[in-house]
Amino acid sequence: MTTANDQPLSARHQSVPATRRQILAGTGTTVAGIAFTGSFSELFVGTAAARGHSGYGPLVPDPDALLDLPRGFHYRVLSREGDPLRSGEGSVPSNHDGMAALRGRRGRVHLVRNHENRHDGRIGVPTVDGLTYDPAAKGGCTTITLDGRGNVLDERVAVAGTAVNCAGGPTPWGTWLTCEENEDKAGTNGCTKDHGYIFEVDGADPLRTGAVPLTAMGRFQHEAIAVDPHSGIVYETEDAFQKPFGLFYRFLPEKPLGGTGSLRAGGHLEAMRVPGVPDLSAIQETGARFEGVEWVPVPDPQARQTPVRLQDFGPKGITHAQKLEGCYWGGSSVYFVSSFAHSKDGSAADHFGQVWKYEPQRRRLTLVIVFGPASDVQLPGESPDNICLAPDGGLMVCEDGSGAQHVYGLTKRGEVYALARNRQNTGTPDAPEWGEFAGVTFSPDAATMYVNCYAPGTTFAVTGPWR
Template sequence: MTMLLNRRSFLSKTVKAGTTLTLGGTLLHLSACSNEDIKRPIFNLLKDPDGICDLPAGFRYTIISRHGEIMSDGHAVPDYHDGMGCFAGPGGEIVLVRNHEIPTYFPSDPPSQEPRFAYDPDASGGTTTIWLNDKMEVLKHHLSLTGTIRNCSGGKTPWSTWISCEEPGTGLGSAWEMGKRHGYNFEVNPFTALEKVRPLKAMGRFNHEGVAIDPATSIAYQTEDRVEGCFYRFLPNVKGRFEEGGVLQGLRFVDRDIIHTSGFPLVAGKPYACEWVTVEEPDPEEDTVADQAQAQGAAVFVRGEGIVYDRGSIYFACTSGGQQGMGQIFKYTSDEAGGHIELVFEAEEQGVLEKPDNITLSQWGDLVICEDNGYDTQCLVGLIPEGKLYYIAANTQSEWSGACFSPDGRTLFANIHKDPGMTLAIQGPWEQLRPTA
């Protein structure tokens, strides 16, 4: 496996860009698994006798919640578990806010379970909130946003709320065809009961995926899950109050030859100067936000998905980006001139790590990646700054999503997306799992 990595700020170590990594024999062997018909062996993970989650020796998982269970508010847990944020409760509790990417069943979707609190009573997507004690026991569990559609990922705010993002799709049969307009972000308070909230229209109407916010400026960076998508930033009129409106912009390279980040041969670790173009109509009738930005030279990012802030930089994944279409990870760093962007990772061979989706950072500085590929096995993968990978978990049921750590860093929460959707708490000797550089 060849990967392209640059200097990662969160551990302040330098690697040589473009090198072929010396991975262990186990990882190299996985490169032979080149199509979905071949079983994908993950040698450092022990098979789960219950067939749910394979883990390294010494690790364990607890199923926190699964589709169909009855919550504290009397409603059933929705399916299609997706993006998730973790918060510290007022009394030491752990509070999870979890998205539900309920698909569009055009022309008639399942209705909201709580129409009086719904943004759109004819839609059943939204979020649920789970309160846990330190034994991973559920204290309470309830709907916290309803009446939205395909809530894919999102992001935590520095003021301890959750931005839940709609990914409505485009064209016939998508949520764009529903009676009420969809394709927005919604802000959810983790510590309150279900309430009706308004869409954050100034942040744009498009195929939202994730959000990461710079705590110093309140600028929100956004990914778009679209083959011809863009990378955006939202400049709020008032710090910490996105409902007060703001300006939506798309990223453009100063080098105007770079108009497609998969079609142009980007050099790993090289900083490319950027500037930003303003989207004049962030709330269009049709799906034209990316078209507006690209008409002004904004670059194409292929299926932008997971995104996270770390020490002045934004890391984000493009699930189908790169020369081989198997995934990229970028790093954007702001400055007074518009900032610069670097290619951090690009998958070039099949089988080891492919199609990075949701991402998060551990407290010790590694990137944790949720895979969404076509193999028989989906993995949670750790990536250290020196470029080595390690496997955290695997399942054969559905893609991983929503990875996030507890406030103390000892528990990794993650979702198995569907069939049925479930939320797991993974614990174990993390210090023994990571490879040495």
């Protein structure tokens, strides 16, 4: 999720579709804009009805220079990297990434949070007996437990010894699947075990799930998942920013919807083939629709000799895409995000973000949205990342691009508004830098939005007049 985008800014802001543009009031002298094309209504099938609003007003500068929000909204810092964990297990790890708010007993909420730690000297997830997969790896998850009023009751390790835990997704039975965006094998970078797996995490009782890799779900650079609540099929994205690019997968479990631990029973992994489309970036027209999508068995899900995306899928090949990231289930469809595609990296064409919709019952794939920056290098519109459903039936989108970083709301009417801006400058006054947002999610009662700032690792709770 944090891969640097080193294409010159002047080049990255050319030839962008701009049939729809919203100009938003920003903070100070900054004006934010974003361009989209596509049918926004398709994104919200099966969600609550949108109220028709176009945002919550301009962002108000935060005197503490942490988080700018619209008037009437407030934030609390729940956790910051380097602070002691309440469990006494060590320090809060760095690189806060994907997250989910899981319903607990007696009104409690368990925030399960990923830490995308590499071998970079940042604060790793502490190793804990019964929760550690590979002591040499620094990634994992922590859990923040909140009471019914949103007060922090506990913060502890949920799984440790995993690598580059990027995103994941919740399950219908109330657990979190955390994904390793890494495929180091034992003996590489000091690892003692193979990596590239998904792990299930019980936010209320992490020892119940432990640190067991769900090997049948494949070994590759996982990003996010979404579970079909009707069939139990798990859809998986692969974040590969260099060629060969990643694939879009589905996992057919032997025990679908069987609750915690059922995914350990195994299943079958398949990859998506769109006939005649070897690279999704080649599709630039929103509304483009492809019938008869095929699913091809993965020859070697463990990638013992060859990475999955390089394996032989037969004479028809397989469909690739650069930077497959966010993934969620809505209505009767699964939606997934390609954050960007650059022809200089080997993609068939350039774009600054796509949202795709797959309808399992119809075996139909549709390009719903194309993202693109407007005209200024500080404007948003590139690299959409984590996404979630908002209380009003729209979406919240975490930005992971250049310049200022925002959480944006997208209404069902196709309007875009800024909901939050990261003010934590990790650069210098003359050359400011702001970390991406990640892990946006809402409490089970939809009264609180939780979101992470990746660096410096900070977890916020945002309350206000949600519609």
